[in-house]
Amino acid sequence: MKNLKFLTALLLMSxxxxxxxxxxxxEEMGDNPNxxxxxxxxxxxxxxxxxxxxxxxxxxxxISCSSILLPVTATVNDTQITIISESDYNLVLEILGEFTNxxxxxxxxxxxxVRLSNYTEVQVAxxxxxxxxxxxxxxxxxxxxxxxxxxxxxxxxxxxxYDVNVEQTGSVVIESEEQLFNFMTNxxxxxxxxxxxxxxxxxxxxxxxxxxxDADLQAQITECLVNEEAExxxxxxxxxxxxxxxxxxxxxxxxxxxxxxTATDYTEFTIDxxxxxxxxxxxxxNATVSDVEGTYEVASEMEVFxxxxxxxxxxxxxxxxxxxxxxxxxxxxxxxxxxxxAITLVLSxx
Numbered sequence: 001m002k003n004l005k006f007l008t009a010l011l012l013m014s015x016x017x018x019x020x021x022x023x024x025x026x027e028e029m030g031d032n033p034n035x036x037x038x039x040x041x042x043x044x045x046x047x048x049x050x051x052x053x054x055x056x057x058x059x060x061x062x063i064s065c066s067s068i069l070l071p072v073t074a075t076v077n078d079t080q081i082t083i084i085s086e087s088d089y090n091l092v093l094e095i096l097g098e099f100t101n102x103x104x105x106x107x108x109x110x111x112x113x114v115r116l117s118n119y120t121e122v123q124v125a126x127x128x129x130x131x132x133x134x135x136x137x138x139x140x141x142x143x144x145x146x147x148x149x150x151x152x153x154x155x156x157x158x159x160x161x162y163d164v165n166v167e168q169t170g171s172v173v174i175e176s177e178e179q180l181f182n183f184m185t186n187x188x189x190x191x192x193x194x195x196x197x198x199x200x201x202x203x204x205x206x207x208x209x210x211x212x213x214d215a216d217l218q219a220q221i222t223e224c225l226v227n228e229e230a231e232x233x234x235x236x237x238x239x240x241x242x243x244x245x246x247x248x249x250x251x252x253x254x255x256x257x258x259x260x261x262t263a264t265d266y267t268e269f270t271i272d273x274x275x276x277x278x279x280x281x282x283x284x285x286n287a288t289v290s291d292v293e294g295t296y297e298v299a300s301e302m303e304v305f306x307x308x309x310x311x312x313x314x315x316x317x318x319x320x321x322x323x324x325x326x327x328x329x330x331x332x333x334x335x336x337x338x339x340x341x342a343i344t345l346v347l348s349x350x
Contacts, residue, residue, distance in 0.1 A: 035162065035166055035192040036192055036193050036194060036195075036214065037191075037192055038184070038187040038188070038189045039189075042195070042217065042218075043187065045148070045217055045218060045221055046153075046180060046184050046195075047181060047185060048147055049147075049151055049152065049153055050153070050177040050178070050181040050184065051117040051147035051148075051177075052066075052067075052115060052116065052118070052119050052147070052178070052181075053117075053147055054066040054067035054114075054115065054116075054117060057089070059089075059092065059096060060074070060083075060089070061106075062106075062134070063133060063134050064137065064141075064146065064147070064149070065116065065117045065133075065136070065137035065140060065146055066115060067114065067115055068108075068112055068113070068114055069113040069114065069121065070083055070084060070085060070086070070088075071083060072108060072112050073108070073109040074092075074106050074107060074109065075105075075106070076092050076095045076096065076104075076106050077095050077096070077102070077104055077105060078105075079095055081095075099275040099276060100242050100246060100277065108127075110124060110126050110127070111124060111125050112124050112130075114130075116133070117146070117147050118181070118185075119178050119181065119182075148225070149204065149228075150204045150221075150224035150225060150227065150228040151203055151204070151220060151221055151224045152177075152201060153177075153199060153201045154199065154200040154201055155174060155176060155177070155180070157173075157180075157195060157199050158173050158174070158195075159171065159174060159183070159195055160193060160194045160195075160196055161192070161193050162191065162192040162194070163191060163192075164191070164192075166192065169191070195214065195217075197212050197213055197216075198210050198211060198212050199211050201217075201220060203224055204224065204228065227302065230302050231301065231302060234301065234302055234303055235300045237300065237304050237325075237328075238300040240328075241304060241325060241328050242298045244329075244330055244333070244349075245298070245333075246274065246275045248273075248349040249270050249271070249272055249349065249350045250270065250271040250272075250273070250333075250347040250348065250349055251267075251269070251270055251271065251347070251348055251350055252265075252266035252267075252269070252271070252319075252345070252347060253347065253348035254344065254345065254346040255319070255344075255345050255346075256342075256343065256344045256345075257342075258342070265315045266281075266316075268284060268285040268286065269281045269282060269283055269284070269316075270350060271347065273296060277296060277297060279294045279295060279308070280292065280294070281310070281313070281316055290312070292310050292311075292312060292313040293310070293311065294308060294309050294310035294311060294320075295309045296309070303324055304324070304325040304328075305322050305323065305325065305338060306322075306323045306325055306333075307321070307322045307323070308320055308321065308323065319345065321337050321339075321343070322337075322338045323335035323336065323337060323338065323345060324337070324338045326344075330349060331348065331349050332346060332348050332349070333346070333348075334346050
């Protein structure tokens, strides 16, 4: 327990140390690209982008600052699973994705081992120790000192080193993220460095960008963090929309195509979204008319999308599109075609 507390404290210290000021470096030296210090913004950017990315198993542990080392045994929604390798993650995802609006739960068998964002591996004896790691991660995120996962610097890169007289003392070829992290966290506070530009980086969407300077690196990170925040907000909105769909019963209030509203074609139907991603339109006026079966999907990128897929009814098949969600509330959902903004659909809750 003491060892875990020490490592947790060490994790926090390592992410917060880069926010301190170094009074010995004056403003003029700070503007010289060859005088990046251990506490410079560029050092902070390199350290954060090279931290261990533990976000790939967030569906399992809910902690982006660390990951659980396998094997591990967990009870997922009352089903016990032993996860031997990453290929077994699909078993967990299938259970978690079986229903869309249920309360998912994951309970681990302890002890287990985690890898922290500073590449330290630590054994966790119980849930209380696990929550300590979670609290440390939340603190790092609150201080904007957690790992930057939206941009990966393509390695290898070369870093040039300088003494206090700004004379070059050597160069280091960085070939891995862990090497870069260790280099920056252990960099001599009385020395300086410069990145040998140009370098390239890969964004979370797979795009490769060329970076020409420290300022360019900062700009790329700032932009990707803004986009990442927008994606996270869209993901939360998608979850909220899905809950509204599953909990409600809807009707077509408007369906406008080429300036013509054909909502009257749907006035006899109610639309019911189920938590297994199926949707059914039922004719409440004429019982002899068969229900219209279909599926739906709520997804998000920078925006929220609702995809509808009906079969067996020509009118409802016209709704088979990927719709961008313009706005939504518990009473009304406004949609527009993702390929033609002039085609709109409004669903109102009954």
